[in-house]
Amino acid sequence: MARLVVSTVVLAALVLCTLGVDRSNFKRCDESSFCKRNRAMEKGKSAWIVDSNSLKTSATSLSVDLKNTQDDSVTLILKVTAIKGGTVRVHVDDKNPPRPRHQVQDVLQTLEEVQMTTKLESNVITGSILDGTNAVEIGLAPFRIDFLHKGEVVVSGNRQGLFNFEHHRARRDTDAADMWEENFKSHPDTKPYGPASVGLDVTFVGSEHVYGIPEHASSLALKNTKDTDPYRLYNLDVFEYELDNPMALYGSIPFMVAHSPAITTGFFLLNSAEMWIDVETTTDGVFAGMLRKLQSLFGDQPTPVTHTHWMAESGVIDAFVLLGPAPADVYRQYAALTGAPALPPLFALAFHQCRWNYNDENDVAMVAGKMDEHDIPFDVLWLDIEHTNGKRYFTWDTGKFPTPEKMQTALQVTGRRMVNIVDPHIKRDNGYHIHDEATQLGYYIKNKDGADYDGWCWPGSSSWLDFLKPEIQAWWASQFALDKYKGTTNSLYIWNDMNEPSVFNGPEVTMHKDAKHLGGVEHRDVHNIYGMWQQAATAQGIVQRSGGVERPFVLSRAFFAGSQRYGAIWTGDNKADWGHLAASIPMVLSVGLAGLPFAGADIGGFFGNPDKELQVRWFQIGSFQPFMRAHAHIDTKRREPYLLDEPERGYVRDAIRRRYVYLPLWYTLFYESSKTGLPVMRPLWMEYPQDKTGFAEQEEYLVGSSLLVAPVLRSGANTVEVYFPGNQPWYDVESFKVHFGPTRKTISAPLSKMPVFQRGGSIVPLKTRVRRSSSLAAHDPFTLVVALSNEGTASGSLYVDDYHTFAYVKGQFAVRAFEVTHRGDKKYRFTSSNGDAHGKLSTHTREWIERVRVLGLPAAPVSVTTATGNTLDFSFNDKTGVLDVKKPAGNVLDDVDFTIQL
Secondary structure: OHHHHHHHHHHHHHHHHHHOOOHHHOOOHHHOHHHHHHHOOOOOOOOEEEEEEEEEEOOOEEEEEEEEOOEEEEEEEEEEEEEOOOEEEEEEEEOOOOOOOOOOOOOOOOOOEOOEEEEEEOOEEEEEEOOOOEEEEEEOOOOEEEEEEOOEEEEEEOOOOOOEEOOOOOOOOOOOHHHOOEEEOOEEEOOOOOOOOEEEEEEEEOOOEEEEOOOOEOOOOOOOOOOOOOEEEOOOOOOOOOOOEOOOOOOOOOEEEEEOOOOEEEEEEOOOOOEEEEEEEEEOHHHHHHOHHHHHHOOOOOOEEEEEEEEEOOOOEEEEEEOOOOHHHHHHHHHHHHOOOOOOOHHHHOEEEOOOOOOOHHHHHHHHHHHHHOOOOOOEEEEOHHHOEOOEOOOOOOOOOOOHHHHHHHHHOOOOEEEEEOOOEEEOOOOOHHHHHHHHHOOEOEOOOOOEOOEEEOOEEEEEEOOOOHHHHHHHHHOOOOOOOOOOOOOEEEEEOOOOOEOOOOHHHEOOOOOEOHHHOEHHHHHHHHHHHHHHHHHHHHHHHOOOOEOOOEEEOOOOOOHHHOOEEEOOOOEOOHHHHHHHHHHHHHHHHOOOOOEEOEEOOOEOOOOHHHHHHHHHHHOOOOOEEEOOOOOOOOOOHHHOOOOHHHHHHHHHHHHHHOHHHHHHHHHHHHHHOOOOEEOHHHHOOOOHHHOOOOOOEEEOOOEEEOOOOOOOOOEEEEEEOOOOEEEEOOOOOEEEOOEEEEEEOOOOOOOEEEEOOEEEEEOOOOOOOOHHHOOOOEEEEEEOOOOOOEEEEEEEOOOOEHHHHHOOOEEEEEEEEEOOOOEEEEEEEEOOOOOOOOOOOOOOEEEEEEEOOOOOOOEEEEOOOOEOOEEEEOOOOEEEEEEEEOOOOOOEEEEEEO
């Protein structure tokens, strides 16, 4: 009977997957009592005032009491702290809580505070920050908090009077029933502590566009929600999701970025409970007298503002206002708060081939062999849930995979790795070692009555580990040791799926909110961070497995603020149609704008069977997104690239090979991201912050600052409309044809081509000798592509290390800085020099510079000569205007100095 029940549950899940998302399984705001209450608040009727007599100050902060004029029993404490680098922290909690409210752990880095001087004058408390450009002003009655940059208000809190803080208290006769218990379909939520939501309106002054707060299948620039549901942040298993919808998906990062031609700012609400966010862009005369500098940018037009309303079910208000002022400043500030992105090993940036499921060891060998036979490189082959013994993670189906170490070694011979799936649901089966030990140690999340939480997922009856407890995270990490996870090698990495967590028979296909974690913390308080905890513990296990030597690779479906420190994510169970192809751009961009750069979408669509045109176009765009993986549902037709007929197979091969050619650029960008927090895949406005044409553009994007990618997103199209931003030339990376911005052009894009352009003024590193895997090309030479600016100049960089260990942390790396200068006398000087004195890499690389390719010279050179007087070989193509300078350096670490004479 047990087997029948398990099979029925799994069959039902598969049927639901096939039918697509049932919107009725997921709440709308009017079905969520706290969202409904907060959204019903009347604007301009704030009941909160500041008790100025309570003002206390320190060298870096101020604190005051907030009083509710409608309930004198309630006192909150507001603390404002200046954080180094242009960030202000605003923390609000009950002053004397009857029960401590949850405060999010494991996200913030050690924050350095800076001096802030405070004064009370004319019913306004002003905190002036030491940097001299930023300040905070707190209005007393009603409570309001403004954030100023150079004397101008750029962000304002409680401007609309929607601040709300439901304090823990006894039940009242006047309370609505859903404040203390709530039902959704057949699922009760007992809410034993009653209503505890928090809310705050945040206004971005001068900004018409806001971005971020993923994950949603929606536009890049967030839409007004006045006539729709708010954007929801609540990690959920939503397969074949709807497009252009604010409903919640797999991950949640409560970080929003506002941008205008004058300034870029950010707002981060550190809260891991369910959250809803309203957005409304309008004009507001309230700020007209306060915004002289901003007003000048809009002429006589009213000042645009974007009002946002943040509503969370529980916890506290722990908010951070990032005052920029430039886009790069905001990402530096956010990285200082939540941590910089991890530098992945190089193989993780290459091509991954996945399917639910590769059947057995022979199937794995066949796929690898066929890829080689058709000259299609790949770095990683993936195994889904069917590789296990009855969905028991950390095990193998020994009938299908009798010699897994041998299988992994066979892949490793060609420089390849394998990834296994390890989900968080643990099969409740006596005799299964993971379950037995977790039960004995008391490591499972509990239900509301204190018993181990029991829900349904792929194995049937399952329980979930309580990752809130560091001891349990450490125990989970230890399970990846080679002597515990039998059949694995150091070349096997991990995929954490279903970690929202997905519970097939739970409310909204997830865990009950009144389930209990360590110390009685309710699941409602920590729901959105659960998946990050699992990914973090898994990554630690991979590091420990190698004795701290190897960098980990872990893919997670669920994510939260801070996930960027642990690995990659993907956009979940998408669909094989053109709409989902197009949606991958704003979805991946939005995740990057929220501080998590390592993201991608399943190439080809997880559900359904793409036709050959869609498959080609998806591989083309996937090759220029940060995480590149092809994946498919178990019920789809096999669609490995080699199964295509020619010419489509050749087009896909070209797209994948192009990914390998550009790996040096991707790796360099990820290194820079690990230092700056900048996304590697960027919207146009990040590099062209005053060009309004790019503010809402989501059909083209930038890779770093150097490449403009303009994919084909519609069936049957053989041209694409491309907007070229800026005033520098853009060079087609294939034909080398030049286009000048700012302008919009129709560009030819037959099925064999996805238009990509290199910005004039940039230098991009490539490796043009494509091997079967990235590891086999580790010592191959570089080609540097110099795209000259209008002024005849260019610059760029290259990051080099051993590509897989943590040795770079100890200085075993090199950054090479490249520059071309032009003196106006028909001479162009190229130099390569040390770009980071902290890098100590010396003889640990055999890589060299094979060629420097120069685009945009006005005439053919007559000579290329080194600074020491040696002549270098070169060739010049009169038709394309491309100069190739051959073998300018014996090693990539060598300084280079040569001059091109026209």
